[in-house]
Amino acid sequence: MITTRDIAERLDLSVSTVGRALADDPRISEETKLRVREAAAEMGYVANRAARMMRGVASNVVGLVIPDIRNSFYSTIAHELSGNMEARDHQLILSETDDDPVRELRHLRELSASRVAGVIIVPTARPHHDSVRLLAALPHVQLLRRHPALGAQWFGIDDFQVLQRSTAHLLAHGHSRIGYVGGPSELRTGAERLRGFRSALEQAGLREEDGLAVLGKPSSVAHGRRAARRLLDDAAPPTALVTGSVPLTLGVLEELTSRGVRTPEELSVVGFGDEPGFSWWGPGLTTARLPVTEMATDCALWLLHRLTTKPHRDTAYTSVSTGSLIVRGSTAPPARSGRLPGERAAQRTRRSR
Template identity: 65%
Template sequence: MITIKDIAARLNVSPSTVGRALADDSRISAATKQRVSEVAIEMGYVANLAARMMRGVSSNLVGLVLPDIRNGFYSTVAHALSKCLEGGGFQLTLSETDDDRLTELHHIRELTSANVAGIIIVPTARPHPDSVKLLKALPHIQLLRRHAALGEQWFGIDDTQAIYEATNHLVQLGHHRIGYVGGTDDLPTGSARLKGFHKALPRDEAAGPAFVHLGAPGSVDFGREATRRLLSLATPPTAIVAASVQTTQGVLEELTAQGVHAPDDLSVVGFGDEMGFRWWGPGLTTVGLPVSDLATACGLWFVHHIKQHSFTSAPYTSISPATLIVRGSTKQLGAVLAETANSRLHDTAS
């Protein structure tokens, strides 16, 4: 294994000069740094991370702590951040919490012990007090979700407005019985999206408990079960709003399994614009999310402040708007009722 001493011998300089050059020490000239870097690459030198940690030097690793990489929403975030951080000389390392705060604590402890340069986190609903203490001791930023205990630096989406637009679209099409399938309101995103749903409903109307189903936002099975319950009501909804990527997937799977056709039988608005959503049925009307742009902006901000050593507790918020993408899965309610009546008249005449 090539060491700093080997590089020093090749260049006929002291090991300390090589070490300082590799650490980008300001006492070393740019020309010497360049020569050391070239020889290090030529000889196949790999920095000893353990030794750096013992000296208390931060690594070039940035931790990304998120709920579930199987969710296309989060995999897009991870990809965009990885590319962004790579351009800044950092490497992304990924940790999944499955929305469990003890798992979250375990990962934060491990990342801290590895002297990461910082952490980007999509926090659980109630982070452990020890997680809060650890995060306060190193650069970190909240992404998509925000928890007050973790500070006021956050990059997110306007979740309330996103679901307001989705629900209002259905209201404008004449729908009054609108089912809602979303995440629990103990998560800030779940609470904000539910607020948007209720805000869009006319003042003289309200969605009863049977029409609102809250559960794990990352569960396809929950989406299927909630849809099953909505369809089994004596007076079922004429439209459904799904408020997370995974629950949208569950809603679509259940509608397909039961042979319910959108928009003739039911109008549907989803959340996120996964590739398969564009091809489902007549094309899914859905909330398009600026996930990649949001993650890139977060990464650039993070790299800038790490390199400038300018992380503070001063509040910083960046909110990106979502966009309603109208496709074929939603329809004017009157048109649906007229077609249904015509179909029944035709069946009677036959």
């Protein structure tokens, strides 16, 4: 490994002069700085971050802790955060927890030991008490999910409003038997989305049992398929479905496609998120579009400002983004044939055997 001593010997300079030149010290002339930088680049020198930080140079690394990078919701956020950090000479490093508090703690310990400048975290439902302690000593901000023990700095989405609006759209079409496919209600996001679904039913004068909610952990494509199967096989299946996450939406669409359920003639569907393929799935999926890019950008800029200004104490800061409903062809008034989606799908299955 090339060191500052190797560069010093090549240029016939002292090690301290080389170190100061690489740190852009004003005591070193621009000519010397240029010579040192050119030699360092030619020789393949890589700065020792730990040594630089011991000399008082601030870290420019920010940790991002998320549940699942396979979820395009989180990968989009990671992409936007990375771009914003890089544009301001910071680097984003990624940690994946799989919603496991023990893994979350392990990643936070490594980030703390690496002396990162700050952390952006989508926390698990029940963070370990040591995770709470570690984050208290680090500049950090919560994203999407919010846990009261982790501070009062949070960027999120109005999950209640998103699901209330999606459900109200189906109610306005005349649906009174609506199924909801959601994630775990132990997460604040899941609980708020379920509350929005139920609120829309209540405002329409319907009882809670008029809506069929199927919740599960994890919020995955597989669970979306299982939930759709369960709802459609019910003795009194819904005439419409609304979903509470991107993976769940994908799972529901896969199940409907495999069954040959015609949308919206047999079943209306409102999704969550607006993936590239949603606009051309079937008749085009009516879905809740979420301001993911804008939210990630605002979160990055807020944390970078906090790292720059270094306030003596953090004050509460909350940013809530609202979604919008994109109406396409997957929603319509309920079918009047007298047969329910599950019955029609089952009949087609029997004919195909």
